[in-house]
Every structure is written in structure tokens, then in C-alpha cells.
Amino acid sequence: MSKQQKTAITPTRVDNFPEWYQQVIKAADMAENAPVRGCMIIKPYGYAVWENMQRVFDDRIKAEGVQNAYFPLLIPLEFISREAEHVDGFAKECAVVTHHRLEKGEKGLQPAESAKLEEPYVIRPTSETIIGDAMSRWIQSYRDLPLKLNQWANVMRWEMRTRMFLRTSEFLWQEGHNAFETAEEAREDALKMLRVYADFAENTLAMPVIVGEKTEDERFPGADATYTIEAMMQDGKALQAGTSHDLGQNFARSMGIRFQGRDGSEAYAHTTSWGISTRLIGGMIMTHGDDDGMIMPPKVAPIHVAIIPVLREDSDAAQILDYCERLSLRLKELGLRVQLDTSDRRTPDKMWDAVKKGVPLRVEIGGREVEAESLTCVRRDLGRESKANYSLEDFTGKVQMLLDEVQAELLRRAKAFRDSRIRDVSSLAEVKALYIEESAAQGAQNGFACADVSILSDPGFEALCKEFSLTPRCLPFEDKGRKVLIGKAY
Amino acid sequence: MSKQQKTAITPTRVDNFPEWYQQVIKAADMAENAPVRGCMIIKPYGYAVWENMQRVFDDRIKAEGVQNAYFPLLIPLEFISREAEHVDGFAKECAVVTHHRLEKGEKGLQPAESAKLEEPYVIRPTSETIIGDAMSRWIQSYRDLPLKLNQWANVMRWEMRTRMFLRTSEFLWQEGHNAFETAEEAREDALKMLRVYADFAENTLAMPVIVGEKTEDERFPGADATYTIEAMMQDGKALQAGTSHDLGQNFARSMGIRFQGRDGSEAYAHTTSWGISTRLIGGMIMTHGDDDGMIMPPKVAPIHVAIIPVLREDSDAAQILDYCERLSLRLKELGLRVQLDTSDRRTPDKMWDAVKKGVPLRVEIGGREVEAESLTCVRRDLGRESKANYSLEDFTGKVQMLLDEVQAELLRRAKAFRDSRIRDVSSLAEVKALYIEESAAQGAQNGFACADVSILSDPGFEALCKEFSLTPRCLPFEDKGRKVLIGKAY
Structure with missing residues (x-):
């Protein structure tokens, strides 16, 4: 690798952390700012991280009896206004839909006056109200409880100061909405989903978190209690990485979620809501990245192993590529996500690319490796010092363990850093x-x-x-x- | 089952097909109209079908080298207006965002005049323009081609006459957007993705389709050619079930997707786009449903096997339930989606529920079955005449074959119906x-x-x-x- 270039990312974390963050995203090709105010485009490599997170988390909540569904993007103003704190919390950052047609005007395309909506809609900033309204129809009796719903969706909160993944006007998330008979069940559920988040952050994303309750001023608008997982980024700042709310009967009252109880009397349900978002991707970057770019926790890494053929002028290219292909296939059969870089770029560029993208294991294959039925492997978290030669047999037997070690090392490091601060x-x-x-x-x-x-x-x-x-x-x-x-x- | 009730759905298909359709959706608990103009709520059972469709299809397109990504929901008016036919096609049904804040006014909440956007946005009716704009930055050289992108997203087209799944103002879909060096590659790609759709419709959804090209008047606004898969519903009407467009250089020109070719000269890329949506769920209902409700093709059925304990007054309930649990576990180990109905509803209600939801196999377990280590199974597609007793061993060995037979029978029937018409x-x-x-x-x-x-x-x-x-x-x-x-x- 180039010797002039001491780090792949300029500036370094110490020199300018916010700018380092932007540059890591760019170098890993994860996202870019969109030509839409405050919005981002999630590029394939960044979106693959989100897909991996979704898969793990979706299985997890289904095991809790949560069912996925889909509710409308648009929310009637009347719904938003029913819960007083809720409207105060979200009214100032809502995208409002007022027309349903465009027409050609003097200055080009414009909203058609004849298609002005009598009642405007907001694009959901969150869906407590519209899901609460559905629950008011779906829940009649205690037999219909608990009801546990989740949706994977885009939401919109008009943000003035935005930063990719961390704070954008539109973002992707999951929002869970559960309803229960009793206050105790709702409180327990909010706490249980918080534990699910904490476990997901620590054991899937290798991001240590502190679990606790928000102070009154920091609560979700309309909640009786908000629980949170808080992570520490490498600049020492906190990232609210997920929240779970005990909504008490507030939304049940405002949206009319009533049910006939076991004793025949009518009561309001007790509800919870809980969400995590694409913001977690930003959190992982600021937790694990170093001055050479991203380091992906293996459990959500889009690529576990990058295989790089090292071709010299006197190499038998066909033989090396054939060997790489065989290795790639073997690793895929083990269930790993593998990238074999056969592009015509220079070898150092391929290596740096794997580094900047944070691929946990980089495997280099040259003529020597082919001859010895071996390979050279470098761990992204430990760098060049971890460079080691393995026989093919040995590596395929150990690769999952190596990945587990990377995952554990990332968590260990992040915990040590946090605890020291x-x-x-x-x-x-x-x-x-x-x-x-x-x-x-x-x-x-x-x-x-x-x-x-x-x-x-x-x-x-x-x-x-x-x-x-x-x-x-x-x-x-x-x-x-x-x-x-x-x-x-x- | 009740003898008065000749069919579970009223009216029947012959009596009133459109109303039958609504009633099937309701009886299977798949969706309902939302309190938002022209929008629907996809309920858990309906959404599970979509998730199963997504999983199969997503794997399929990834095998074609397509990468998922995510682009903004909001599209600048200026983008929409660049392609003349495109704007004419979509301007009349766009939801327009004009404000970014609400305030309290005389009549309650209203868009804040002080937060009027200088340039309004439309909610994406489709994303050729905003993805084309990104491609114009991402594609510089022929080395960047082909570029194959897809997003799973919600889109909005303001529809005046709506019908659940088939035509709603908001719907869920996948939209693929590919770019190529040559016109031939783009045309071949549009045709290839059409074949992928046809294969998916026939072999996953058991919905036979006719593949062909749209006439000029029926083309996608801005396309050089639109290819389609057309299915026939049980009322003899056609359903456009998926389309694939050869966009030629039209969007490349309007969005500036230029690249340096192999000979060093600059050229516009050739693009395609292709989409299928939640409309396919409506298509499956109208293809497979009968007068007792839905019949789910096993490959996307949320539940493959419904296990119903048949308890009589003199039954050993604990023993029967225990046996049901064991069976459920065995089937889940085979990778099947199983529902064991332990609710306190009456047995006929449970049976009808499985019928109306279209669960491919219904298994009934009473004292006799437990004693003989057997079970009684009814195929949803063939009804009571298919009722048969199997030993537990025999059933677990045959169940996948039974499901394959249901899948094949649904396709055979639909094909025979269509061909006769x-x-x-x-x-x-x-x-x-x-x-x-x-x-x-x-x-x-x-x-x-x-x-x-x-x-x-x-x-x-x-x-x-x-x-x-x-x-x-x-x-x-x-x-x-x-x-x-x-x-x-x-």
C-alpha cells in the first residue's frame, strides 16, 4: 500500500471528527446527500447494512409475537391534533400535502389550484395516531389483546440541520406499536423492547449502550415514560440509538382504543411504541470507524471476506483467478458474504477499497498462495499486524471463528473507550x-x-x-x- | 360445518364479482380501507403475503446482479418536468408537498404560511427522474455499466376510483432501474426482467400470464417500449400484473446520464425500468379465490398448515393439544409455516377461518387421531372431497408434496380457465x-x-x-x- 498516504481518510478523527464522518461515508460508498432538502440517498453498500440489520431484527421481534403490517404514509391533520403534547412535538417539522395535481403555470409546473385538498395531510413523522385509530377498530375485547404491530417504513421530520444517517428529513425505521389490557403489561413491554434493542445494539452491531429512562423534558411527545439506549461515539458525544415508550392511556384516549374487560366493563387500552432507524448506521460508523475508514461488525457486514487476486507480470492469472473462484465458492457454501474483486483496478486500490469499506477479513491470493494451497488473511480491526498465512483447509475451518473474534474485539474496544470516558x-x-x-x-x-x-x-x-x-x-x-x-x- | 351456509362469502363470484372481492379480503382479514382518501391499511395476514413475495423476488433479482438502494420520497418539480411525456403522464395525479410546518389557526391546525416551500415537491409516483439524476453522477465511464438498481418503496398516485390492492393512492412496490452501454443491452434487459416477472407470476403466484408488448398508446410515459405480463381474473377481466420498460435514451437525455465509451467518445446511457406491486395480491385473490374465500398458493401462503384441535366434551384436551404441539413442531422443523389454533373459539369457526384465509392444508386432530398417531387433512383447493387420514409419519414425509400439488393445481385451473376464455x-x-x-x-x-x-x-x-x-x-x-x-x- 502507498507509503505517502498515512491514513486513508482525511481529515483524521482527532483533526475534525464531523468531517472525518462524512469522508468515511463517502470512501465506503454508503450514501450521499440528495438533491432534495435534508434528504439522503442510501447507496447499495449502505443499504445492504440496513437489510442485514432488518433481517436480524425482524426475526427477533417476530419471536416476540409482533406482526408486521403497513399503514398509510399520509396522516389527517385531525388525527395529529388529537393528542396535545404529540401535536406540539411534531407540528413544527411536518411536511404538508395540500394539492393532488400539478398544472403548467407561468413559471412552469405548479400545484393546481383546482386540486387543493379540503383537508391537508401530513407525511407521517411517526404513526401513533393512525395506528391507534386502526386499533380502535380492531380491539373490541380483552381477547383481542395483546396486539403487537410493527411497520418498516419511511418517515419525515423536516430538519433544518441535517447529517447523513444521523439526522435527515426522511429516514427509514421500524415502528412498533403494542396494546395491552393493563398498565403493568404496557410498562413491562416497553422495558422488554428496550432490552431487545440493547441486545441488538451490543450483540449484533457491537455497539455498547447504556439503558435508562429519559427525564421528563426529553420524553417522546405524548408518552408517560420514554426508555432509551444511549451509545457513546468516538468524539465522546452521545447517540440516542433507540427508544421505547410507555404511552399509558394517552393515545388510547385520544384515538378511542377501548375494550371490554374481563369483568365486562369498558376500559382504555395501554399502549407502547418503540423504534430504531437508519441512524444506527451512523452510530456504527462513529463507534467502529478508524482513520482508514469504516470497520463493519461481521454480523451486519455486507461483505464478510474480500478476496483480492494479487497478479504480477509473471503470474499465471488464470490459475490464480480459478483458485480465487474456488475459495469464494467454498466460503459462500459456509453461508458467508464474499466479494471476489476481479475488476481491472490496481491491486493496492482493491486493497484500500476493502479497508475503507471496513470488510472484516481481507484475503490476498498470489502465485505463492496458489502453489501452497494457502491464503494470506488480514483482519480489518487489527490491521497489517494480523497478517497471517493459512492453509485453505485451516482457513475454511476457522473463518467463522475469525469473524466472531472481530465482532468481539469491536465490542470490547468500544466498551473500553466508553468506560474510560x-x-x-x-x-x-x-x-x-x-x-x-x-x-x-x-x-x-x-x-x-x-x-x-x-x-x-x-x-x-x-x-x-x-x-x-x-x-x-x-x-x-x-x-x-x-x-x-x-x-x-x- | 354449518349446513345453512352454502358458501362462506356472500355474494358469490357469479352474483357480484367486485363485491365478492371486497368480502374475500375482509373474510381473510388481509386489508381494509384507511381513513385517508384512496389509501388502504395492509393488515398482518395480507402483509405476510407481501413479505413472502418480497423474499422470493428479492433473491431472484439479486441473482441477476441487481443491488438494492433507497432514494428520496420527495421529487423536485423541476425533475418531473424534464421528460415531456413523463410529466404529462403523472402531473395529473401527484400529491404535492407545499409546506414544512403546521400552525394553529382559527379552524384548528393548518399549514403555516411562513413555512411555504419556495419549490414544492411531489411524492414520488415513480422514481425514474430522481434515480436518473443519481445515475448521472454515478456513471462516468463504460466501466460503470451496467448499473442495476432496485428499491422497495411506497409510491403515490392520486387515484379517484380506488379498489383495495388493485388501485390505491399509495401502494408498495419494487422499482428496478438499470442502465447500459447499448440499445441492444437495454432492450434485452427489459425483456429479461419481463421473463423474470412471468416466471415469478406463474411459478410463485400460480398466476398464468400472457407476455407481450404494449401498444403505443398504452406505453409508460417516456418509454420507447413497454412490455407487460397480463393475467385473466375470474370475471374475465385483464390485470396488468407487471411491466418492464425500455426507456431508450429518453431519461438519460433528460437527466444527463452520460458516459465515456470504449472509443473515448461521450454517449448517453440506455436505461430500463421495471416494477411489480402489492396489486399482485389483488390479482392472486381474483385468480384463485372461490366462493368460500381465498386460496393461497403455498409458495407465498403466510400459513401452510392450519392445525385445528377437535375437542369434544369427553376429549382428553391436554393430550390432544400436546399432540398438536408435537405435530406443529415437526412441521416447523421441515421449514413450514404452521398455525396451531388454540383460541377458545368453536371448532367450526376455526375451520371456516382457515378456509376463508385460504390456508392450503387444514389438519384436524381429535381423540381418534391421537390414538392412532394419525391426522385428518383437507386440501383447501379440493375441499372436503380431499379429506384423508394419514399416519403422522406418512404425513410429514408427504406434506411438501401435498403443498406442491396444491400449487400445481392452482396454476392448472387458472390456466384452463383463461385458455377457455x-x-x-x-x-x-x-x-x-x-x-x-x-x-x-x-x-x-x-x-x-x-x-x-x-x-x-x-x-x-x-x-x-x-x-x-x-x-x-x-x-x-x-x-x-x-x-x-x-x-x-x-
């Missing part, structure tokens, strides 16, 4: 000192402060948060509500 | 006579007329089509463009 503080002054010190140190990353929950009612807390762009991220469950985690956030 | 005609008068006679006969279903292609230029053809609501469906490939198929259509 959570500092206990006991006063506002200490929080302040922490963030001043952090900001002063060159290239320093921030982290989380962990304080006694009483800090939330300290009269100076709000001003301090404003000064350093901090927010209370959550009350971690492991501290039993006695502590609050504070940090800057995406 | 295609009549050769040699003049306008014969077409007219055919449709008058059809209309007069009580409960008669229409069918297709097959005429020499010269009929299209007959001066009376248009008026005749108007009189009987006929359209030329396609020029079937098997007749090498010499004949045209005519019929009423959904």
Missing part, C-alpha cells in the same frame, strides 16, 4: 470543570458526566447545559434512578 | 358480437378477444373499445406481433 461528578462546578478542561485539551474528546440525580433540580443546571450544549441523556437503570448521565448529543 | 376474432363485428353475447348471458364472465393486429388501425376500433370499455392489452410475443389481445381491464 464516563466520569463521576458531584457538583455543577465539577461538570463545568470537566467540559472546560476537555474543550481546552488539543484534540480531546468529550465524554459523559455521571452525577447524582439531584443535580437536575439545581438552579444552575439549565444554564450550564446551555453553555456547553449538554443534555441529560438518561437515568441509567443500573443506578436505580439515583444518577443521571449528562453529555453532548447528536 | 380467449377467443379468436377476425373483425370488429365479431368483437362486438362477443361482448354483447357475454353481457347478455346471465352471470357470464367476459374474456379476451384475440385479433389480427390490423384491427388497431380499423377506423371503428376506438369507438368499439369505448362502447365496451375495452383496451388492447398487449401484442403477445407468441404471436410475433401479428395479433393483439383485447379485453376489459382493472
Whole structure:
């Protein structure tokens, strides 16, 4: 590989983390900004990550008895307005559909005045109201409960400051909506789905998370309680990676989800909602990427193994390619996702491409490897130092273990990084000192402060948060509500 | 089963086909109309069919080298207006987004005047333009070709007369968009994807189709050629079940998809697009359903086997349920989708439910079956006459074959029905006579007329089509463009 080029990504994480993030996405060919305000195009390599995430997660929620369905994109204004907090939370960022036809005008195409809708619609920012309305028809008796629904869908929240994957006006997500007889069941369900998220983040995405409850100000508009998984990015900022809401009877009341109970009396259902989105892809990049680009956790990597034929002038190209093909087939038979790069690019370009895309294992095959029925393998997470030669037999026997090791190493690293950047503080002054010190140190990353929950009612807390762009991220469950985690956030 | 009730669905197909269709959807709990103009809610049982279709089809197109991606929901007006025929085709049915915020007004929530978009957007009715714009950036050289992209997405076409699955303002589909170096490659690709559709319709959905080319008037707006698969419903009407378009260089020119060719000169790419949608679910209902409800082709059936415990007062319920559980597990291990109905509904209700949902195999387990380690199985397509007793061993060995037989029988029936209703005609008068006679006969279903292609230029053809609501469906490939198929259509 080129020696001038010390890192594949410019700038590095330390030099300019936000710009490094954009460049990693570009170098891995995962996404690009769209010619539509605040929207992105998810390119094939980025979308493949989402498909892999969907497959794992969809199986997981189906095992919980959740059924997929599909509800309309457009929501009547009247629905949105029924739950007071909900409308306050979303009205300011709704895309509104007002016409149903275009016509040619003086300045070109324009909405046709004659096709103005009597009642405009908003593009769903989330679907509690329209799914709640359906539940009001589908649920008649306690026998119809629990009802657990999910949809994989696009949603729209008109964002002014956008960043690919993390915050875009349109994004893809799953939104689960469950309904129960009792308050206890709903609360337990919200907590259970949070645990499913935490398990998914840690064991599928190798992204360690802190589970806890949001403070009142940070709740979902219309929820009684919002639970969250919070991850720490490599710049020390927090990423809210998934939330699960106990909606109590708020949406049941506003949408009329009533049922006849076991004692014959009528009651409102207790509902929950829970969602994760394409934002998680951004979170994985900022958790695992390094100055050479992305590192994909094997469980969702679009390519597990990149096979690169190393051809020299005196090589027997046909023989090498034939050997590569055989290897590719063997690995595919093991259920692995394999890319054999037979393009006419230069070998170093192929290698860098695999590096920047974060393919967990890179296999190089030259004349020597063919002769010895062997291969050379480099782990993306450990780099050149992990370069090792394996016999073909040995490698096919070990490859799954190697991938498991990469997966474990990514989680281990991310956990170590995060844990080293959570500092206990006991006063506002200490929080302040922490963030001043952090900001002063060159290239320093921030982290989380962990304080006694009483800090939330300290009269100076709000001003301090404003000064350093901090927010209370959550009350971690492991501290039993006695502590609050504070940090800057995406 | 109840003897008063001769059929599970009222009205029957002969009595009122359109109403029968709605009632089948309702009885199978597949979908319902949404409280949003022209939109539907796809309920879990209906959505599961779509998921099964997606899985099969997605694997199929990936084997063709197609990559999934995701493009924005909103399309700038300027894009839509670039291709003249395209804008004429879609402008009259576009949902237009004009504002990005709501505010409280006198009459409640309304679009905020201060948040009016300078340039409105339309919700995608299809994505040739926005994907073409991306291709213009992604394609620089012949080395970047072919480029094959697909997205699974929702689209919106404001329809005035809607019908669940068949024609709704919002629907789900896949849209493939491929780009090539040469006109020949594009044409071949459009034809290849059409063959993929035909194979999918016949071998996965058991829906026989006629493949051919659309006449000029019926082409996709902006296409050089539109190829189609046309199915016949049980009322004799045609359903356009999937289309594949050779777009020539029309969209490449309007969206600027240029590349440097092998000889160094610059050229416009040749593109294709191809789509199938949730409309296919409606097509399956109208192809396979009978007067007792839906019949699901096993390859996409959400439930392959419904197991119904038959409990009498003197039954050993625990023993029967335990046996049912064991059977369910055995079948799931074979990779089958199984539903064991342990609800407290009456046994006949459970049976009718499986019938109306079109579950291919219904298995009944009572005390006798448990004692003999056997089961009673009824095929949905053949009804009570197929009722047979199998030993448990025998059944698990044969069940996949039984499902294959149901799949084959559905296709055989649909083909026989269709073929009996295609009549050769040699003049306008014969077409007219055919449709008058059809209309007069009580409960008669229409069918297709097959005429020499010269009929299209007959001066009376248009008026005749108007009189009987006929359209030329396609020029079937098997007749090498010499004949045209005519019929009423959904």
C-alpha cells in the first residue's frame, strides 16, 4: 500500500471528527446527500447494512409475537391534533400535502389550484395516531389483546440541520406499536423492547449502550415514560440509538382504543411504541470507524471476506483467478458474504477499497498462495499486524471463528473507550470543570458526566447545559434512578 | 360445518364479482380501507403475503446482479418536468408537498404560511427522474455499466376510483432501474426482467400470464417500449400484473446520464425500468379465490398448515393439544409455516377461518387421531372431497408434496380457465358480437378477444373499445406481433 498516504481518510478523527464522518461515508460508498432538502440517498453498500440489520431484527421481534403490517404514509391533520403534547412535538417539522395535481403555470409546473385538498395531510413523522385509530377498530375485547404491530417504513421530520444517517428529513425505521389490557403489561413491554434493542445494539452491531429512562423534558411527545439506549461515539458525544415508550392511556384516549374487560366493563387500552432507524448506521460508523475508514461488525457486514487476486507480470492469472473462484465458492457454501474483486483496478486500490469499506477479513491470493494451497488473511480491526498465512483447509475451518473474534474485539474496544470516558461528578462546578478542561485539551474528546440525580433540580443546571450544549441523556437503570448521565448529543 | 351456509362469502363470484372481492379480503382479514382518501391499511395476514413475495423476488433479482438502494420520497418539480411525456403522464395525479410546518389557526391546525416551500415537491409516483439524476453522477465511464438498481418503496398516485390492492393512492412496490452501454443491452434487459416477472407470476403466484408488448398508446410515459405480463381474473377481466420498460435514451437525455465509451467518445446511457406491486395480491385473490374465500398458493401462503384441535366434551384436551404441539413442531422443523389454533373459539369457526384465509392444508386432530398417531387433512383447493387420514409419519414425509400439488393445481385451473376464455376474432363485428353475447348471458364472465393486429388501425376500433370499455392489452410475443389481445381491464 502507498507509503505517502498515512491514513486513508482525511481529515483524521482527532483533526475534525464531523468531517472525518462524512469522508468515511463517502470512501465506503454508503450514501450521499440528495438533491432534495435534508434528504439522503442510501447507496447499495449502505443499504445492504440496513437489510442485514432488518433481517436480524425482524426475526427477533417476530419471536416476540409482533406482526408486521403497513399503514398509510399520509396522516389527517385531525388525527395529529388529537393528542396535545404529540401535536406540539411534531407540528413544527411536518411536511404538508395540500394539492393532488400539478398544472403548467407561468413559471412552469405548479400545484393546481383546482386540486387543493379540503383537508391537508401530513407525511407521517411517526404513526401513533393512525395506528391507534386502526386499533380502535380492531380491539373490541380483552381477547383481542395483546396486539403487537410493527411497520418498516419511511418517515419525515423536516430538519433544518441535517447529517447523513444521523439526522435527515426522511429516514427509514421500524415502528412498533403494542396494546395491552393493563398498565403493568404496557410498562413491562416497553422495558422488554428496550432490552431487545440493547441486545441488538451490543450483540449484533457491537455497539455498547447504556439503558435508562429519559427525564421528563426529553420524553417522546405524548408518552408517560420514554426508555432509551444511549451509545457513546468516538468524539465522546452521545447517540440516542433507540427508544421505547410507555404511552399509558394517552393515545388510547385520544384515538378511542377501548375494550371490554374481563369483568365486562369498558376500559382504555395501554399502549407502547418503540423504534430504531437508519441512524444506527451512523452510530456504527462513529463507534467502529478508524482513520482508514469504516470497520463493519461481521454480523451486519455486507461483505464478510474480500478476496483480492494479487497478479504480477509473471503470474499465471488464470490459475490464480480459478483458485480465487474456488475459495469464494467454498466460503459462500459456509453461508458467508464474499466479494471476489476481479475488476481491472490496481491491486493496492482493491486493497484500500476493502479497508475503507471496513470488510472484516481481507484475503490476498498470489502465485505463492496458489502453489501452497494457502491464503494470506488480514483482519480489518487489527490491521497489517494480523497478517497471517493459512492453509485453505485451516482457513475454511476457522473463518467463522475469525469473524466472531472481530465482532468481539469491536465490542470490547468500544466498551473500553466508553468506560474510560464516563466520569463521576458531584457538583455543577465539577461538570463545568470537566467540559472546560476537555474543550481546552488539543484534540480531546468529550465524554459523559455521571452525577447524582439531584443535580437536575439545581438552579444552575439549565444554564450550564446551555453553555456547553449538554443534555441529560438518561437515568441509567443500573443506578436505580439515583444518577443521571449528562453529555453532548447528536 | 354449518349446513345453512352454502358458501362462506356472500355474494358469490357469479352474483357480484367486485363485491365478492371486497368480502374475500375482509373474510381473510388481509386489508381494509384507511381513513385517508384512496389509501388502504395492509393488515398482518395480507402483509405476510407481501413479505413472502418480497423474499422470493428479492433473491431472484439479486441473482441477476441487481443491488438494492433507497432514494428520496420527495421529487423536485423541476425533475418531473424534464421528460415531456413523463410529466404529462403523472402531473395529473401527484400529491404535492407545499409546506414544512403546521400552525394553529382559527379552524384548528393548518399549514403555516411562513413555512411555504419556495419549490414544492411531489411524492414520488415513480422514481425514474430522481434515480436518473443519481445515475448521472454515478456513471462516468463504460466501466460503470451496467448499473442495476432496485428499491422497495411506497409510491403515490392520486387515484379517484380506488379498489383495495388493485388501485390505491399509495401502494408498495419494487422499482428496478438499470442502465447500459447499448440499445441492444437495454432492450434485452427489459425483456429479461419481463421473463423474470412471468416466471415469478406463474411459478410463485400460480398466476398464468400472457407476455407481450404494449401498444403505443398504452406505453409508460417516456418509454420507447413497454412490455407487460397480463393475467385473466375470474370475471374475465385483464390485470396488468407487471411491466418492464425500455426507456431508450429518453431519461438519460433528460437527466444527463452520460458516459465515456470504449472509443473515448461521450454517449448517453440506455436505461430500463421495471416494477411489480402489492396489486399482485389483488390479482392472486381474483385468480384463485372461490366462493368460500381465498386460496393461497403455498409458495407465498403466510400459513401452510392450519392445525385445528377437535375437542369434544369427553376429549382428553391436554393430550390432544400436546399432540398438536408435537405435530406443529415437526412441521416447523421441515421449514413450514404452521398455525396451531388454540383460541377458545368453536371448532367450526376455526375451520371456516382457515378456509376463508385460504390456508392450503387444514389438519384436524381429535381423540381418534391421537390414538392412532394419525391426522385428518383437507386440501383447501379440493375441499372436503380431499379429506384423508394419514399416519403422522406418512404425513410429514408427504406434506411438501401435498403443498406442491396444491400449487400445481392452482396454476392448472387458472390456466384452463383463461385458455377457455380467449377467443379468436377476425373483425370488429365479431368483437362486438362477443361482448354483447357475454353481457347478455346471465352471470357470464367476459374474456379476451384475440385479433389480427390490423384491427388497431380499423377506423371503428376506438369507438368499439369505448362502447365496451375495452383496451388492447398487449401484442403477445407468441404471436410475433401479428395479433393483439383485447379485453376489459382493472
